[in-house]
Amino acid sequence: MRIGIVSPYSWDVPGGVQFHIRDLAEHLIALGHEVSVLAPADDDTPLPPYVTSSGRAVPVPYNGSVARLNFGFLSAARVRRWLHEGAFDVIHVHEPSSPSLGLLTCWAAQGPIVATFHTSNPRSRAMIAAYPILQAALEKISARIAVSEYARRTLVEHLGGDAVVIPNGVDVRFFADAEPKTEWQGGGSAGEERGQTIGFIGRIDEPRKGLPVLMKALPKILAERPATRLLVAGRGDEADAVEDLPKEMRERVEFLGMVSDEDKARLLRSVDLYVAPNTGGESFGIILVEAMSAGAPVLASDLDAFRQVLDGGAAGELFPNEDPDALAASALRLLGDPERRAQLRELGSRHVRRFDWSVVAADILAVYETVTAGAASVAADERVGLRARFGFARD
Incomplete structure (x- = not known):
């Protein structure tokens, strides 16, 4: 299976989500799958061969911390190029409710899309206010994963829908x-x-x-x-x-x-x-x-x-x-x-x-197989671009 995984946070400053993506990618590669990860990164950052840089990230306050995110027209263009070159069977985006590559990818892609939600914030006014912008992206997601019951609750309360709970993995x-x-x-x-x-x-x-x-x-x-x-x-x-x-x-x-x-x-x-x-x-x-x-x-x-x-x-x-x-x-x-x-x-x-990657990755692969069964591969969605998402002229 050709799998594209999108990291919302910069590869330069490691954190839990980046480690999760790294370990999942390496486990899937070891199983024989073709995996490409798209992530923000500075030009001089050493990257594993399976990671493609989407450009430099900027620090943004998010969920009680400071996240290094990558967002904008140049990033959107790099997402589209990555999608064209990847010919993926499935895309797995992380944190599509944040202003990040995950959201850009949902807007830019059509086909089987899996999203993992990591955030637990039951009082997120920002997420509620952003729902009109997020709605078009969320509607394109084929299956949702939450890393815990509390991340699932945040998703349900603020964005609607539901998700299967699959925890983070560890070797x-x-x-x-x-x-x-x-x-x-x-x-x-x-x-x-x-x-x-x-x-x-x-x-x-x-x-x-x-x-x-x-x-x-x-x-x-x-x-x-x-x-x-x-x-x-x-x-x-x-x-x-x-x-x-x-x-x-x-x-x-x-x-x-x-x-x-x-x-x-x-x-x-x-x-x-x-x-x-x-x-x-x-x-x-x-x-x-x-x-x-x-x-x-x-x-x-x-x-x-x-x-x-x-x-x-x-x-x-x-x-x-x-x-x-x-x-x-x-x-x-x-x-x-x-x-x-x-x-x-x-x-x-x-x-x-129960948190070992041998268990967790098998559960994630089962989700991939469900959304790709009988579906066309992922392609760039040429119908509407980033400018139109914010009410500007069509690309």
Whole structure:
């Protein structure tokens, strides 16, 4: 099958959606399918052979974060050229409700189109206001996928219609087989004098990722377990992150900066506890799946999406959102209970199998097969162009 996948966000600044698209593309290629990904990217960005650049992206505030999107007449022309050259059996666009390549592709293409919705935002006024513009694109979508029940709910409430829920995928073996890194490991149950390590992965300067909540909890954790270290991997201002932490405690926080996929897996294999203190805007929680795959006990805020990923709290523990005291109490209890941590490792490792790409990709392929059965291949829709979508002259 010839498959075209469209990324709404820039390949230059990796995030959950881009990782999902990358891993899906590589899994499908390994199965023998021909896959091309269209994504925003700067001219000097190294790209895998299956990725085509649609040009440079610009930062746009979106869903409580800053997304790097690519939108406009030049982008639309590149979408059309990609469609002409691809001769795809099916197009898979991501986030077509954002002002991005996904929306442009829906406007520009005709034929089997699958769309995945990642966003969970039940109060999105922008999405409601944009519905008249989005309607023509949404009507061309043959099948809809939501990565969680909460992303599906956002779609239903704001845009109408429905979607099948297929979660984000993870290469479980990649994380399970990673080698722990000695300098990132703590003493665990057999060597408490060496201290223990707590892990956090996420953008440091994005408040909804929750690092400030964890920093507020850290003094109480260190007061009882002073040898504990917090390992932080992610982009952002490190000095700002520890500004409110007592100076004598700042040395217990180690910033690793951006880490490779390999080091992310090694970090998750090394820590005694992984904490996800995210405060909102999450439709899934791929980092929780990665942590469970690596065998890390998980403590997460009780966001609806996190609760679902953690099987209602059976595969990981939850604390009340934005409550640093509750976070500290839960972390201390888990750090002091090696048997409970071992139990969480076992429960998480079993639960995470349903998110492996061998399962998730098969479900996505089933959707592709449904929409392509008896249908003509994808072609550029020459009836109307981008200018007409906004009420200008026809192209």
